[in-house]
Structures are given as structure tokens and as C-alpha cells.
Amino acid sequence: MAHKPRILFFDIFRIVCIALIVYTHFKFFWLPTLNGIDLNTFLFQDESFCNLYPKSIALLAVSGMIFVSGAVLEYNYKSISTFLEYKLFILKRFVRLYPIYWISLILASVLLYIASQTIMPNFNHVIFNPSIFLAILGLGGNDLNLMGWFIGAIFTMYLIFPVMSKMMQKNPYLSIIAFASITFSFRYFMTPVISYNWLRSIPLYNLFEFGLGIFVVQRGLFPKNVHDYPAISKLADFSFYVFLFHLVVIQLMAPDNLLFHISSLALVYPVVGNVFWAGIAIVNNPYLNYVFIAAEVLVVSVIAMAIDERLQKIIRERLPRITN
Incomplete structure (x- = not known):
């Protein structure tokens, strides 16, 4: 299948959504108060409108990710008929x-094992818990990579995408109303009962946003500017790896955690000792701390992207009918 030109709006939309999500998880509560309005509260509060939609812009960005996934699929796969x-x-x-x-789970397992020798003695509880099998599928929350729920959630939407697309083609307005009714009814009744990560893994929770993405593409209700800007395309692709790996880094590779791993060596090797005291300075300075973690996220994401590109190339060579 020939690749279609990329839509600028979808790439930028994805980048912005992921930036908001990552920004929230970094807990960058440095925004000023504007005319008596606490912008941090506006961006990051956990409350919702009658269990239907979160008030947090950052959590709305998660819905934006579901929306753009449906839109891009509809843009690229309009005929799945057999x-x-x-x-x-x-x-x-x-x-x-x-x-x-x-x-990402393997990386988290290795880091958690290292940490379990010093500051996080729960490795066996996480790895040998029956829920690890659900974590492998990306269903619900897990202690290795909290973003895993998105993998399961979006893949379940992929499974029903052809049916949703056909429904939209035949009865677009009736279908989007039906998807909205199902989604909002499910959220209203189930949000007080089921944890957020499990809720987001259930297709009924995401029907509306995913269907809305399909709807706007079928009806042409989006900016249709195509682009050939490799930097934007690369950044949009790279943002997925940042999204997938950033919590692993934040949880298990923060400077204060890493210092525990090198503190014993600092007593023996002077060079390591210098690194240790430099680390202490970073931990005690919140700005340097965040810069250090951000740098780690970027480095890990770059490595992950390079590995995945190589892996996808191998898969394309072995399974050309699947990936072309």
C-alpha cells in the first residue's frame, strides 16, 4: 500500500497531546497565577464533569490521542472489506x-530489579504477580509501565475499527450519536466503580473519541494541509516513544534513585565520588533535577526509536505482506 501524504494537523495535534501528558507526569507546577486563576489547577486537576469528561486539559489530551488515532486510521485505511x-x-x-x-517492560524489569537491591524491594511482587500477564497485553494498569494501558486500549479499538468505519459510512450522524450515548452512559455509571486505567482499557470508554476521529475524516472536517517537512514527521513519530517510555524513566531512573546505585562505589572510586556529589547537587536543585530527568527521557526515547526502526525493518523483511 502506497503511503499517503501526511496531514500537518494530525502530526501537530499528536505532538501537542503527548507534550501535555508528559508535562503533567513531570509535575512541572511552575506556571504563574493569572488574574487569580491557578493555571496548574486548570491544567492538572483530577475532577470530571459528572464522570463524563475530566476537567484537566492534560487528561483531555489522552482523549485527543484516541481521537487522532481514529482519524489517522480512517485517513490511511478506507477500504478493509475482506x-x-x-x-x-x-x-x-x-x-x-x-x-x-x-x-519498555523489559527495560522497566531490569531497572526495577536493580532498584529492588536497594530502595524498591518489590521486584518479586511485580514480576511474579498474575496481573503481569495482563500487563504484557497492555490491559489495565501495571507497575512496570503505567502507560501500558494505552497499548491495550488502542489495540482493542483497532480490532473494531473496520466495523465502526462501515457504520459511519452508512449512517454517519446516527453512528456518532450512538457512540457518544454508549460512551457517556458507560462513563457515568462505571467511573465510580472501576479504576481509571482499567476503564480506559475498555473499548466502550473510548468509542466516542475514536469514532469522532473517523467521523471528521469521512466528512472532511479537518485542515487538509499535507506537508513534506521531515522534521515535523520525525518529531511526531518520536513523540510516541517519549509517550511510551517517559514514565519508566521518571519512576525508575530519577537522579535520587540512581544515586543509591552509585553511592557505595563513591567510597572506593574517586571519579565515581565526583559523580555522586554532582548528583547530590542535581537532586537538591529542582530545576537541574527536572532537566536531568528530561535529558534521560530524550536519550532513552532516541535509543528506543532507533531499536524499533531496526526491529520494524527486520519485520518488514520477514513479513512483507503484513507490513507493506
Whole structure:
């Protein structure tokens, strides 16, 4: 299948959504008060409108990710009419999402094992917990990579995408109303009962935003500017790896955690001692602390992207019908 020109709006929308999500998890509460309005509260509060929509812009950005996923799929895959086409579509989506997600779990497992020797003695509880099998599928929350729920949530939407797309083609307005009714009813009744990460893994929770993405593409209700800016395309692709790996880094590679791993060596090796005291200075300075973590996130994401690009190339060579 020939690749279509990329839509500038979708790439920028994805970048902005992921930036808001990552910004929230970094807890950068440095925004000023504007005319008596606490912008931090506006961006990051956890309350919702009658269990239907969060008031937090950052959490709305998660819904934006679901929306843009539906839109991009509809833009690129408008005709999945046979079972073979459906099978190839699902396999392609699977190999695009899960290998790099599993790599994030492996990284988190290694880091957690190292940390369990000093400051986080819960390695066995996490790794040998029955819920680890659900974590591998990206269902619900897990202690290895809290962003794993998104992998399962979006993949379940991929499974029903062809049906939703066909429904939209036949009855667009009735379908989007039906999706909205199902989603908001489910949220209203189930939000007080089920934890957020599990809720987001259930397709009923995401029907409306995903369907809205399909709807706006089918109806042409989006800025149609195509672009050939490699930097923006690369940044949009790179943002996915930042999204997937940033919490692993924040939780397990923060400077205060790393210092525990080198503190014993600092007593023996002077060079390591210098690193240790430099680390102390970073931890005690919140600005340097955040800069250090941000640098770690970027480095890990760059490495992950390089590994995944190589992995996808190998998959394309071995399974050309799936990935082309």
C-alpha cells in the first residue's frame, strides 16, 4: 500500500497531546497565577464533569490521542472489506505496537530489579504477580509501565475499527450519536466503580473519541494541509516513544534513585565520588533535577526509536505482506 501524504494537523495535534501528558507526569507546577486563576489547577486537576469528561486539559489530551488515532486510521485505511485485509491490518497494527512496548517492560524489569537491591524491594511482587500477564497485553494498569494501558486500549479499538468505519459510512450522524450515548452512559455509571486505567482499557470508554476521529475524516472536517517537512514527521513519530517510555524513566531512573546505585562505589572510586556529589547537587536543585530527568527521557526515547526502526525493518523483511 502506497503511503499517503501526511496531514500537518494530525502530526501537530499528536505532538501537542503527548507534550501535555508528559508535562503533567513531570509535575512541572511552575506556571504563574493569572488574574487569580491557578493555571496548574486548570491544567492538572483530577475532577470530571459528572464522570463524563475530566476537567484537566492534560487528561483531555489522552482523549485527543484516541481521537487522532481514529482519524489517522480512517485517513490511511478506507477500504478493509475482506477477512484477509482485516487479518493483515490487525497483524500490522500488532507488530507496530507490541514489540516496542514489550521492550519498555523489559527495560522497566531490569531497572526495577536493580532498584529492588536497594530502595524498591518489590521486584518479586511485580514480576511474579498474575496481573503481569495482563500487563504484557497492555490491559489495565501495571507497575512496570503505567502507560501500558494505552497499548491495550488502542489495540482493542483497532480490532473494531473496520466495523465502526462501515457504520459511519452508512449512517454517519446516527453512528456518532450512538457512540457518544454508549460512551457517556458507560462513563457515568462505571467511573465510580472501576479504576481509571482499567476503564480506559475498555473499548466502550473510548468509542466516542475514536469514532469522532473517523467521523471528521469521512466528512472532511479537518485542515487538509499535507506537508513534506521531515522534521515535523520525525518529531511526531518520536513523540510516541517519549509517550511510551517517559514514565519508566521518571519512576525508575530519577537522579535520587540512581544515586543509591552509585553511592557505595563513591567510597572506593574517586571519579565515581565526583559523580555522586554532582548528583547530590542535581537532586537538591529542582530545576537541574527536572532537566536531568528530561535529558534521560530524550536519550532513552532516541535509543528506543532507533531499536524499533531496526526491529520494524527486520519485520518488514520477514513479513512483507503484513507490513507493506
